[in-house]
Amino acid sequence: MGGEFTGPFVEMLLFIFMIGMALYIARMRSLFTAAMLFGIFSLLSAGMLTLMDAVDVAFTEAAVGAGISTVLFLGALGLTTSEEAPDSKHGWTALLIVTATGLLLAYAALDMPAYGDPNAPIQLHVAPHYLKDSEQEVGIPNVVTSVLASYRGYDTFGETTVVLTAAVGAILLLGGGVGRVGAGKGRDDEGGRRMSDTPIKMRVRETVILRVVGKALVPFILLFALYVQFHGDYGPGGGFQAGVIFAAGLILHALIFGLDALRRAIPQVVVEIGIAAGALIYGGVGVASMVLGGEFLHYGVFDRHNPAHGQHLGILLVEFGVGITVTFVMVAIFYAFAGRSRQ
């Protein structure tokens, strides 16, 4: 890293850019542009996160904020409208609320330990334990992964469930791309364009170069996802990031070769079973540890002689579960949006 001198300048610059982006998002009437700006905003914040040593978070933010969220926004815009109506009212109350909230926060923030203070309460309690003892207790170098999957593994299980909930919602609300909700439950092939057929994407499909490059790229993306999945113990990465990247690979495939191609390869039923399977793998690991005489998610019991080894195994398995669920949830959400015809 650049040391104490360059750091703040880069960070400040990033912040100035981000604030600019945010203001642009607020003002921009073209929603497509706003969505793209949001993607850039996420990317910048990922950069900022990296500067603040949160590589795992940065990785995820880049994949999710800049990747998935932007795709979702574009997808939704493809199905709705791309222009915001001129807005006239309720600016002042909102501004008042926001200013008051902001001042309150600033008031508290100024009382906080200085930025980067190594003697802040937060640095003296609990966290040192993770940094000092996780090597011995869990046995993997990436402390974030240790905490994520073991010390606070239950939170991560909850997080997996949140993702699963989103899939439930997307399928229930948008019909999983299989049928239209409400009026006429028939298939939606008859009329209207699909999101995957919006002009930009149509051009994608028609451009030979993109097809060729894309085709070559997809396997590498999937491979990279697998690397991220299983390398999470040692470096940034893990089930969540891997799942998102894997899904991104599949979605890219669908964008190039059409939704139906992907549908044929991975039917909706498989997607749904996959979603459930991932969560059940995670829960199953926990239940197995209970059966073996430990608490829920107490991986140490998997290897009585070498608890750290058991921890390692447990983390590998739950990360795998997360990866599967996230992959299929992302695909399910993509199906749900993409399969929705435009009115």
Add this chain to the structure above:
Amino acid sequence: MTSLANQILSHWNYLAVITLMMIGLYIAISRGNLVKKVMGMSVFQTSVILLYVSMAKVTGGTAPILIEGRDDIIYSNPLPHVLMLTAIVVGVATTALGLALIVRINEAYGTVEEDEIVAMDRAEDERDLRSEDAS
């Protein structure tokens, strides 16, 4: 006065994050376009992530991936990172759900502007009321 300036200097990061948060919150509550609202919400949530991670930063520290055999390295606090991984996921789940709702709202109303939707609902109420009076 200088003490306040010092305070601001040593906390500039937090203040920048708070500014971002408030812009996000402002978009979420003041915009009439539903997609914009969700965008604002996302900006808000992303900024909260920055807030947490800012707390974790230790000057001169590095990412909390242990390097064997080195005791002299300062690591930043891994716990907020873990928490924010969860928060990001929660955020994207919320965004997905919000957008799914917007798609349905657009199908039902033909618009994603809050004002127009409210106006349509009100017109519908008035129509019901009139037909009731007529009967």
Add this chain to the structure above:
Amino acid sequence: MSDLASHLPVLQVLIPLLAAPLCFLLRKEAIVLPFTIAVSFACFAISMNLLSQVLGGDILVYEFGGWSRPYGIEYRVDILNAFVLVVVSGIAAVVFAVGPGQARRVIPEGREYLFYSAALLCLTGLLGVTITGDVFNIFVFLEISSLSSYILIALGLNRRALMAAFSYLIMGTIGATFLLIGIGFMYQATGTLNMVDMAHRIQVLGPTKGVLVALAFVMVGISIKLAVFPLHHWLPNAYSYAPPLVSAFLASTATKVAYYLLIRFTFGLFGAALVFETVGIDRLLLPLSIIAMFVGSIAAIYQTEFKRLLAYSSIAQIGYMTLGLSFATQAGVSAGLIHVFNHALMKGALFLVAACVTWRMGGTNLDVMKGLGQRMPFTMAAMVVAGLALVGVPGTVGFVSKWALVSAALEVDALWIAFLIMASSILALVYVWKVVEIAYFQTPEVELERREPPLRLLIPTWILAGAAIYFGIFSSYAVDVAELAAQQVFMVGL
């Protein structure tokens, strides 16, 4: 650690949590429905067992992954949250048996299992929020319950349900993010996420700026979820356009869990001394509660739709609960908790009546309820019973609540508040009686024969309505537990 009993705290949440993805695999509604019922009953049984274990004053602690406090996440069961667990899982056991009802029409064909999955996720989230002893875990499970409730609300028949769900999503997310910011400041000040650890450290720390602002954000965040006046705007639309069964479940559980959080944070984490003496939250909460009691009730009087009327009534009833809290006395907290239980019963029953009416008439506009007293006598009798409970007629749970609340008010020598509580219950009589008159004295526009809804709808309705009487007459069960819980909150804190 091997015996099943010691795992009960985690099983309380784990069973519905795992059942939700299992629904994906079972798929057929004929299997998923009994499965869901079995799961909700198992939850109820577990919660009863947990309550009986902690009533003596013991606190059950379950450390996830075998990691001890404060490094891991722990579940922590005391009387207070065991009581709320019983309410939530009990209501789930009664309501889930009914199935999606009319919402079936908007669910994609063959995807009914997803409805059950969403319902189970909602239950999971609510139970998880209640039982946990870790502040960040609260946020995670709160989001599970919130996201699933947005989904469930969006399944209402009217297109306005979508907008209601969306508004709730925005408000709910802002609320949750505020809570997250508050938790962040608390973490920043203490370095820990474990509630017990955090409470101790906040005690030592005292009212620093960070802690005070954390308090403000946590309070606002929870108040949005709880629909405390004036942060209640999402609630009427959400409850009136959601499928009635969803309203029945959410109205009797979601706000209750939020109320639990309010108690937990004020008395457990920040400590009553800080919240009430240093900051004086009560000086804000008390008038807001009273305004809510009146604004909610008066708005309810003017509604022309049954569920919307009930929704506004909920805002008033939430005012009673927060009023109890704002006395900052043991009697006040106990009164609030009693009302949590009682309100769950009566509001649950009333929303189930709305479900019955929807089944029969396709909607719950007050117009269509004309003359239903003769055409659906059992359903409407349940409405009268639960409605009277809402008014606070002796012999019903509503009276028990009112008694406790007014006693608490008199204990702090607030005769005028006592009088206002009474006055607002007169308003409840007005809006309840408005519905009764419509159902019994007005003639329907179209002549209908007498027909009751199917038993799978009628039985749950009457279970709750019956309970509203039973626990009104045999009130000591609930009252004793609530008093013990309040006592523990005051004596032990966390």
Add this chain to the structure above:
Amino acid sequence: MDIEMGLDAHATIIFWSMILPLIGAVGVVALGRWPNLRDSWTIVVGISTFTCVTRLIEPVMAGARPSLALPGNMAGLGLALEVEPLGLLFGLVASGLWILTSLYGFGYMRGHEEVNQTRFFTCFALAISAALGIAFAGDLITLFLFYELLTFSTFPLVTHAGTEAAIRAGRLYLGILVSTSVLFLLLAILWTANLSDTLRFTPGGILDGKIAGASAGLLLLLFSYGVGKAALMPFHRWLPAAMVAPTPVSALLHAVAVVKAGVFTVLKISIYIFGIDFLAKDGLSDILMGIAAITILAASIRALSLDNLKARLAYSTISQLSYIVLGAALANSAAAMGAGLHILMHALGKITLFFVAGAVMVVAHKTEVSQLDGLGRRMPITFGAFCIASFSIIGLPPFGGAWSKWYLVTGAFDADQPWMVVVFMLSSLLSIAYLMPIVVRAFFRPLPEGVPDGINEAPLLILLPICATALGCFVIFFYADSVYRLLAPAMGLGG
């Protein structure tokens, strides 16, 4: 051991006297399809209930206070029944007159061809059960429970006709009764609970020394106005409104059960919660006395100007109810005795008057006083009974009303309140003025042209109860002594 056994037996009697009307109500619903069977069933239940209650006389006279703890506890307070003399008297009146009213009701409802008779008799039975609950309540909370149950069980009776007017009357009925009970009575009970560790009705009261001065006065007012059923002005308007109900309801409920439940409650609270001695201290009850006096006179004057017979009787009732409140407020033994006696005496008289009003309505379809000219000649027995009952209400010997008025006036003298004596006298004069013209019209005015010949004495089922209650007004004059002996312990007058 024997005493234990004895008490248990009494508890059983209390239990049955409470539960029988409920069983009756269930039976009425079950037998709804067969009117004759249903009505016979009502009578059987009525007689059994009354018999049960009468079996409590002996032990209570002997000084026992049979009690029964009800299952359940509301708000952490157990529900308890305890029979003391005053409650027993009220219970006897309510359950005894129920039999007669039922008989009358069959005749009336059939003669009037009313609909929903099953619902009517069901609610009637429920109301009686609630009234008995009030009579036997052992503490304030139990009393409040049954008080509210009585309100809600009588609501369907008031709105029986289902017309717009009936619904509006129902709103007023429920609105005033529930509002006052919740706003004032419940608040007063809670206040009492806050002051005292018990809510039991205790001889001598429970409040002395725990509250004083203006607060005590306020509490007394909260209690008095909280009992809306006592119809103290200005919360009296529900009673005339409730007259839209079928006449049996007006007769039993709005001349006996409901309104007497109200004044009974006031009396009971005065005696057993405040205690007569405490009330007499420092003129605590002076304000209440004034309110009662004003109600007595104002309602009487209002009665004078009303042409509708039932409305006139209703205002007469409001006036007479305040006799009892005034008796309580005078706060001495004689006045309390007068008040207690008046519960019975006024009940007998007023129910007769209402029975007659109903009979006229069924037979001649007349509702206004001005339409009654000459009817006494066609219906001599009916109007004879009316005359007797009027004398009793006015307070002439040899009818029951004379006794209660005697004790009330004595009490006013004892309390050194000569103005109250004047009030009683004035009120008697006024009651002559609003009751006697009716008798005079009926007997001495000529029958107007065009009255069909068919108008004659009422059917037997109606006539019989009328005669019975009118006879009661007379007979009780001679047996007032035994009622006195029953009540004496409660009023601190010794055996």
